Amino acid sequence: MSALRILARFVSTRTLRIRPILEIPARCKYTQHQGVKGIRNRKSFFEAQIQAGQQGEEDADLERTANSDLADMRFLDDRAYDEVAGGAMRITRDIASSQQVLILQPYVKWAAKRQNAPVDVRPEDQLAEATALIHSLPNWQVARALKVPLESLEKKTLFGSGKLVELKELVAELRQERHLTCLFVSKGTLSFAQKRFLEAEFRLPVMDRYSVVIQILRLHATSAEAKLQVAMAELPYIWAQAKDASVTQTRRQGYALTDLQKEILRTRERKLRAELDRVRRQRQLLRQKRKQQNYPIVAVVGYTNAGKTSLIKALTVEDALQPRNQLFATLDVTAHAGCLPCNLEVIYMDTVGFMSDLPTGLFECFVATLEDAMLADVIVHVQDLSHPCHAAQRSHVEATLRSLAFNVAGGDSTASQLPPIINVYNKCDLVSQEAQSSADPVHHISARAQTGLEPLLDDIEQQILTATGRRKLQMRVPSGGPEMAWLYKNAAVVETTADAENPERLMMHVVISQRTLDQFKRQFCR
Ligand SMILES: Nc1nc2c(ncn2[C@@H]2O[C@H](COP(=O)(O)OP(=O)(O)OP(=O)(O)O)[C@@H](O)[C@H]2O)c(=O)[nH]1
Numbered sequence: 001m002s003a004l005r006i007l008a009r010f011v012s013t014r015t016l017r018i019r020p021i022l023e024i025p026a027r028c029k030y031t032q033h034q035g036v037k038g039i040r041n042r043k044s045f046f047e048a049q050i051q052a053g054q055q056g057e058e059d060a061d062l063e064r065t066a067n068s069d070l071a072d073m074r075f076l077d078d079r080a081y082d083e084v085a086g087g088a089m090r091i092t093r094d095i096a097s098s099q100q101v102l103i104l105q106p107y108v109k110w111a112a113k114r115q116n117a118p119v120d121v122r123p124e125d126q127l128a129e130a131t132a133l134i135h136s137l138p139n140w141q142v143a144r145a146l147k148v149p150l151e152s153l154e155k156k157t158l159f160g161s162g163k164l165v166e167l168k169e170l171v172a173e174l175r176q177e178r179h180l181t182c183l184f185v186s187k188g189t190l191s192f193a194q195k196r197f198l199e200a201e202f203r204l205p206v207m208d209r210y211s212v213v214i215q216i217l218r219l220h221a222t223s224a225e226a227k228l229q230v231a232m233a234e235l236p237y238i239w240a241q242a243k244d245a246s247v248t249q250t251r252r253q254g255y256a257l258t259d260l261q262k263e264i265l266r267t268r269e270r271k272l273r274a275e276l277d278r279v280r281r282q283r284q285l286l287r288q289k290r291k292q293q294n295y296p297i298v299a300v301v302g303y304t305n306a307g308k309t310s311l312i313k314a315l316t317v318e319d320a321l322q323p324r325n326q327l328f329a330t331l332d333v334t335a336h337a338g339c340l341p342c343n344l345e346v347i348y349m350d351t352v353g354f355m356s357d358l359p360t361g362l363f364e365c366f367v368a369t370l371e372d373a374m375l376a377d378v379i380v381h382v383q384d385l386s387h388p389c390h391a392a393q394r395s396h397v398e399a400t401l402r403s404l405a406f407n408v409a410g411g412d413s414t415a416s417q418l419p420p421i422i423n424v425y426n427k428c429d430l431v432s433q434e435a436q437s438s439a440d441p442v443h444h445i446s447a448r449a450q451t452g453l454e455p456l457l458d459d460i461e462q463q464i465l466t467a468t469g470r471r472k473l474q475m476r477v478p479s480g481g482p483e484m485a486w487l488y489k490n491a492a493v494v495e496t497t498a499d500a501e502n503p504e505r506l507m508m509h510v511v512i513s514q515r516t517l518d519q520f521k522r523q524f525c526r
């Protein structure tokens with residue numbers, strides 16, 4: 001007779017819903033010497049490693065090689081390149097220098113002509129986002145912010161002659177009053193010709209969204225990978241500006257690449273690619289290791305500033321995480337250990353936020369880190385419900401996720417499957433009850449006030465169990481036997497109760513994958 005008897009009995013307790021009971025025959029007694037590693041111990045050990053950004057000694061080595069090989073990063077510090085970049089992007093090395101900025105938010109007057117703007121994003125919302133971008137840079141202040149209605153965004157001079165006169169007056173006034181130092185035209189990219197023309201007219205540096213975002217990314221990039229990615233993200237912009245310059249034949253005006261400068265860019269690109277490839281190989285190894293360790297992965301994604309880091313902090317109670325009211329505060333994909341209600345350990349991946357109206361080239365460099373999100377077991381999509389454009393932000397993130405999945409699948413639309421997505425409306429403490437009603441199956445939470453987290457955790461648990469083929473089971477094992485120790489080590493133990501029918505046995509409520517269950521059977525049920 002098989003030593004393992006599956007009893008067709010279903011028990012329901014607080015957290016466990018339906019699970020068959022496995023009965024294990026009595027074996028030797030548990031002794032202190034055998035040392036059962038409790039989930040708590042295991043968790044704190046594991047957590048300590050993950051919190052340090054590591055998953056064990058080997059992983060630590062991998063992370064170290066990936067992130068702190070400073071010798072290989074020295075090529076980033078290159079004055080000749082800085083000159084070329086400064087010419088194209090109006091970026092100085094000294095990001096921290098204070099700036100007084102005039103923000104101009106151009107928009108097309110007639111809705112029918114606004115082909116690229118999402119329907120429910122109003123110019124005032126775009127202006128608010130532009131202001132938030134400037135506020136994400138320390139010492140950068142907004143001298144004035146205004147919307148500018150235009151008939152087209154493609155005109156070589158951008159503004160018409162009447163508007164130009166008006167703006168020049170304003171610039172002169174702000175120079176006097178606020179010591180204006182630069183203009184931020186909140187458009188994805190300005191062509192080289194537009195920028196040159198406006199700079200000549202206003203006699204101030206002119207920046208577009210791409211170059212402001214690059215400033216923020218440079219400032220927030222701390223890991224080697226993020227620094228490399230930001231450096232890489234600058235190159236397409238510089239090439240594009242140079243191309244514009246040669247087309248408009250403005251070589252005499254000072255910005256066109258010489259052969260030497262082109263060579264500087266190409267060499268830099270080659271080195272960056274080689275370094276990024278190396279870092280990405282390490283990342284792949286880390287990913288494989290995590291898979292082998294069988295930790296379920298929950299990727300937390302969303303628009304920038306939606307509250308991704310705050311949510312992970314609330315779910316993991318991790319002090320090291322620092323949510324900041326800045327755009328693109330998080331630039332690295334980082335892993336954080338958490339525990340589901342069934343005691344199953346999961347890894348939450350914090351990711352780089354999305355933003356609309358940025359040229360695709362800018363985020364292509366961050367795609368590799370977002371690949372981790374595409375390969376997660378479950379995606380949690382955090383949305384800022386208090387934001388006036390939250391619907392448009394949601395569509396933007398969903399569209400980007402779909403195209404990322406397509407890329408990860410190597411352009412094969414049949415294979416590009418996204419993991420299950422849990423939609424979360426965050427910042428509900430800032431909106432009225434009526435605004436929270438939604439027909440969608442969506443969680444309403446506040447990461448800051450820590451409300452709505454329990455049902456969310458239950459949902460994550462449910463989706464993780466389904467996605468990873470884990471089951472909740474009750475197993476009857478000898479009290480203190482090696483089976484008990486084995487289960488504590490290899491499965492998630494929800495709770496252990498005395499068996500009313502047999503004082504020598506314990507009832508263990510566990511969450512276990514089929515593979516681990518098979519291993520258990522091979523070892524103990526012969
Ligand atoms: N009122 C309120 N504020 C919140 C809530 N969650 C996050 N915030 C605030 O929103 C800001 C952004 O939070 P983060 O967690 O850094 O957002 P993020 O999505 O990680 O942002 P990026 O990393 O920049 O993409 C911070 O100032 C948080 O304190 C919430 O539930 N309610």
Ligand SMILES: [Mg+2]
Nearest residue numbers: 308309329330
């Ligand atoms: Mg963040």
